[in-house]
Amino acid sequence: MKRTHHCAQLTKSDLNATVSLAGWVDSVRDHGGIIFIDLRDREGVTQVKFDTNLRAEAAQLKSESVIGITGQVVLRPDAMMNKGLPSGEIEIDATGLEVFNISETPPFPLTDAGGDKVNEDLRLTYRYLDLRRPKMQKNLRVRHRAAKSVRDYFDAQGFIEVETPALFKSTPEGAREYLVPSRIHPGEFYALSQSPQQFKQILMVAGVEKYFQVARCFRDEDLRADRQMEFTQIDVEASFIDREGIYALFEGMLKKVWKDVLNHDLPTPFPRLPYDDAMNRYGVDKPDTRFALELVDLSDTFKASAFKVFASTVAAGGCVKAFNAKGLADITQGELGALEDIAKSLGAKGLAFIKVEGGEWRSPIVKFFSEAEKAALTARLDIAEGDIVFFAAATWDRACAILGRTRLEAAQLLVKRGKMTIRADQWNFLWVVDFPLMSYDEERKSYVATHHPFTAPVAEDAALLDSNPKAVRGQHYDAVLNGMELGGGSIRIHQPALQKKIFEEVLKIPADVVESRFGYMLKAFTFGAPPHGGMAFGLDRMVALLCGTTSIRDVIAFPKTQKAQDLMAQSPTPVTAKQLKELHIQTVIPPQ
């Protein structure tokens, strides 16, 4: 029996044709004298009818069994047409049945709706069943379609895909790495590449000019909904390009991907938002701009306030910020408590608020406010009946973090009440630009690169490198979509002297360490490094948003759990003493 068609391919136009289908039994409806089976393959579902001779054999079938059938395409009786299915006007009158495998009863329902509710550990243990669900099949295809679209785009733009090593050397400045012991060099280690960053810059020195790679990257950091230990990035680097060139390049890529995958026309160019504005208005460097609830700085209003908590914060160089969660005055005690807990976990002492109910301001702090302060609040925050305003008084970055997070939580509460909608298919892309090149690390008592040490400073700020490193902006940019950071990149430093100065004088990395870690790169740059820049763009995150989810586990075929385990294959595992010996490794297991 050879398959002639896919399920869902057959329609009224195939009437009377003799066809063979193969796939999985989606459901069995046994009416005694007649049995209907929905046969499912990766393209869809078709109803197969068994009566007379094959009835007994068909009655033995269970859900998820794999069968092949032969039969004639026939029209269903008028009243029995299923308008909900593409193949709903016809059915296959089976004349042949081949059973390839009877299935055990699956441990959870393989429907979209049923499977979505199932505990994720069970789905991951039986990932091959989870992936059979139409939604997961669709996600795999969207990922394939998006990756192909990306490859076609960069090819058309003159980029060539170059593979760089997964086994690199350890670069402890960055993310924690997966170390790989060397058998041939006792006591020495490779590290799995956390990014092709250094190789792609070397490729620019090598004269490749336009490089890209759909690259697997590895980072030994804690996992999250949008972070796996191994993930895929669209890695790009080009010579003789500036920031505007990169923006246009990636806007073109995203326009094509959205068209190819969703048939949606993305408007370009994307808005640009300076880092300071992003922080001041949204409290994060990856704002979700699908809704407002923007932060307002009230430091001026409260610098001489009778409310000492606010006044003293401003006097100490901090700021007072607030935002109006319009319409959320009906927040419950429990929800308010949860918001407070979040604020406290971000360093707030509490979460001050003003509710407006029945024309009155209800608040533990409003008694301290003067009439002038109240008037200023009303005007600047557009306060009206049913609103609740949240405040944070702290250092600038802390106040931003507290309210940035509270803003997102408040938005969820408003969505839950039906007072606001955040559409998953509204695509608010933006470029966040003008990041500070350096930030001061209080623990290490030194400057650290905000992104990475290869980022070039903005030309007109370069003179400040010695006098005021914090004020130097980097030629860095982040691509943000609906509150998720999709990618980041920069124009790089291509002058070896400047790169050396950043390493040694600004970041205070000892010269011998610079030499052992980056010596080869600095040396390469002395042989004619072109000006260059690029971007690392998260494929998993992009595909997740294309699929309408925020968890990249839904778009990775075999993801790990938050404890970094593969529940299906059951990794990691201990290894034999022989293996360890060969690798010159001894393990020390901490006591339980």
Place this chain on the structure above:
RNA sequence: GGGGUGGUAGCUCAGUUGGUUAGAGCGUCUGCCUGUCACGCAGAAGGUCGCGAGUUCGAGUCUCGUCCAUCCCGCCA
């Protein structure tokens, strides 16, 4: 490393103030049924209440510990 949520039948969940034999829907199994498409009807089986300790006359319920999943903070140059 820290905080939140959850873990009760194969799945999803309910389980009141600590009190008799722990329930529902779906699924599974058996029987009936020739037009269903979430088929229907009748019946049945199915439980280490995550695990361990404690309090109590008595624990699914309270306390402590622990494991797992998930969300977040730290972390992710």
